[in-house]
Amino acid sequence: MGVAVILEAELDVVLREPLLRLLERVDSERDVSQPDRLGGALRRGDLRLEQGHAGAELAHEDGLGVLGRLVPLLEAEHGSIPRDRPGAVGDVQRHVVEPLQHVHDPIGTRLRGVTWVSGDGVRLALVDEGEGLPVVLLHGFPDSSQGWRHQVPALTAAGLRVLAPDLRGFGESDKPEGVEPYGLRHSVADVVAMLDELGVASAHVVGHDWGAAVAWTLAAYAPERVERLAVLSVGHPNMYRRPSLEQRRRFWYQLLFQFDVAEELLTQNDWELFREFVDGEADAERFVADLSRPGALTAGLNWYRANSNPRRHLGTRPDVPAVAAPTLALWSSGDRYLTEEPVLESVRHVTGPWRYERIDGAGHWMQLDSPERVNELLLDFLA
Numbered sequence: 001m002g003v004a005v006i007l008e009a010e011l012d013v014v015l016r017e018p019l020l021r022l023l024e025r026v027d028s029e030r031d032v033s034q035p036d037r038l039g040g041a042l043r044r045g046d047l048r049l050e051q052g053h054a055g056a057e058l059a060h061e062d063g064l065g066v067l068g069r070l071v072p073l074l075e076a077e078h079g080s081i082p083r084d085r086p087g088a089v090g091d092v093q094r095h096v097v098e099p100l101q102h103v104h105d106p107i108g109t110r111l112r113g114v115t116w117v118s119g120d121g122v123r124l125a126l127v128d129e130g131e132g133l134p135v136v137l138l139h140g141f142p143d144s145s146q147g148w149r150h151q152v153p154a155l156t157a158a159g160l161r162v163l164a165p166d167l168r169g170f171g172e173s174d175k176p177e178g179v180e181p182y183g184l185r186h187s188v189a190d191v192v193a194m195l196d197e198l199g200v201a202s203a204h205v206v207g208h209d210w211g212a213a214v215a216w217t218l219a220a221y222a223p224e225r226v227e228r229l230a231v232l233s234v235g236h237p238n239m240y241r242r243p244s245l246e247q248r249r250r251f252w253y254q255l256l257f258q259f260d261v262a263e264e265l266l267t268q269n270d271w272e273l274f275r276e277f278v279d280g281e282a283d284a285e286r287f288v289a290d291l292s293r294p295g296a297l298t299a300g301l302n303w304y305r306a307n308s309n310p311r312r313h314l315g316t317r318p319d320v321p322a323v324a325a326p327t328l329a330l331w332s333s334g335d336r337y338l339t340e341e342p343v344l345e346s347v348r349h350v351t352g353p354w355r356y357e358r359i360d361g362a363g364h365w366m367q368l369d370s371p372e373r374v375n376e377l378l379l380d381f382l383a
Contacts (some may be wrong), residue, residue, distance in 0.1 A: 044306070114172075117165070117197050119190030122181075125172035126194065127164040127344045130156030133227070134200050135382060136191065137164040140209020140233075142287045142300050143365075144171030144279075147208070149369035151378065158383040161202065165194060167211065169299030171290060182306040192222060201225070204382050208367060210233040210303055220321040228382060230328040232366060232374075233335060235342030236349035237320040241281045241313075247339045252275060255306040263297050279336055281365055326353040330374070332362035355381065 009071055011280055046154075117126045127145045135155055145164040152162050166173040176182075177232045191214065195203065205226050207215030212234035219226040243251065256262050266274040271288050278284050291297040327350045331343040340358070347354045361368040 031176060034140060035045050047144070079122045082334060085199070093188050115197070117194045119165075119168060119173075119193050120186050122168050122174040122176060122190065124168065124174070124190060124194060125166040127152065127162065128198075129157075130161045132159040134161045134163055134195075134198075134203035136178065136195075136203050136205045136215075137162060138205070138207040138211030138214050139164075139167060139170070140207075140211045141303060142170070142291055143283075144290060145323055146171070146286065148367065149366065150317070151367055151375055152204075154375040154379060155382070160204075160383060163194070163198070163200070165190070167214070169296075175295045175299040177295075179305045181301045182302040184217050184307055188218050188221065191218055192225060202227050204228045204230070206230040206232070206378065206382075207234070209234060209364070213307070215324065217315060217320065219325050219327075223324050223349070226323075226325045227325060229325045230330070230381060231343075231346075232330045233332065233343070233364060234337050236323070236346040237346075238349050239346055240344035241317070241319075244339065244341065247342070250337050250339060251308075254304050254308045255310065257301045258309060262301055266297065279363065281363065283365070283368060309354070320349070322349045322351050324350075324352045326355075326381075328355045328357070328377065330357050330359060330366065330377065332359045332364065332366040332369070334363040334369070335366075337347060347369070 115126050115128055117124050125145070127148075129152055137145070139145060144166045146164075148164050152164065155162050168190055169182060170174050187210075190204075194365045195201075202225050205215045205218060205228075207213070207230075212231040215226075215229060215231055216234070216236055219229045240247075256265070266277070268364055273288070274288065274291075275284055278287060281287070291300060298340065327346075329343050329346055331338070331340050333340075344356055347356070359366050359370050362373075367374045
């Protein structure tokens with residue numbers, strides 16, 4: 001994807017020169033293997049309106065947050081961009097700054113060290129920070145690597161190297177068309193391909209939600225790649241072969257997501273149903289902004305269509321192997337989507353050392369709701 005910048009006129013020198021100076025300050029973070037399209041466009045001063053684009057679509061091939069950092073830095077140096085000035089300045093405020101506030105965390109909280117790696121036929125955005133024994137962090141729906149922003153500093157400070165990809169279909173990573181590419185085996189293959197490209201033989205693996213399902217599956221089928229396994233919210237895959245009636249009730253959304261009307265239902269009235277679904281989560285606006293990108297919502301729902309279709313409960317399927325790695329399982333009492341029993345009873349499918357911890361008072365996104373407790377448990381287990 002090339003640069004998609006929303007301006008109604010050429011970027012005038014008032015903005016172009018400060019942006020160029022700021023670009024120099026973050027240029028050391030640029031992936032030099034990719035063309036510097038943003039820098040070239042800034043230097044030519046020819047950033048123009050592209051009809052049909054929205055602020056949440058701002059991207060460039062080497063970007064991954066560079067532009068998202070430039071605009072807040074610009075405001076920090078020069079104050080809020082005035083709305084009453086005609087032309088480009090007002091357009092930047094309306095079409096760049098405001099949308100980016102929903103896409104990117106404020107400066108200083110956004111994860112840094114983002115790069116690209118190859119998955120199983122897809123390109124993945126990856127946060128790679130720190131040095132030491134690698135720890136892979138795998139997020140779930142409707143999240144991205146930004147969901148681990150409270151864990152990354154704690155883990156790197158403890159001497160660990162964090163590898164946090166945006167899983168296929170999420171965040172900045174590729175979003176292949178169709179349902180089949182979102183089967184769990186493809187994401188497991190993505191993680192293996194990522195580790196191979198980085199020269200990492202094995203790593204600790206931490207997963208939440210769908211990321212936990214990927215983590216369990218990776219540990220079961222590629223045990224040599226997983227040193228220690230930590231799973232948040234989700235139990236071993238075998239525990240969902242015959243879910244309880246209460247768990248089936250909580251899975252109502254998974255049934256809804258099977259229908260092609262789901263996209264329209266979730267987004268109508270300014271994403272009203274989706275906002276209710278995430279239950280006032282603090283990152284709701286970030287979720288909405290991410291899913292507003294072209295194809296992003298369908299890609300996220302395709303995870304459910306590929307892996308949670310009710311037909312999967314017909315007949316029998318081979319069991320997923322037990323996990324040999326030392327395993328830490330966390331469940332939060334405020335989880336509205338997943339019950340405790342499948343996580344607690346996953347000990348039946350772990351042959352290595354087992355530890356279970358319940359986090360009271362936190363919702364489904366426990367790493368956001370109770371970051372200190374989650375960090376404490378992860379550091380005790382991993383470091």
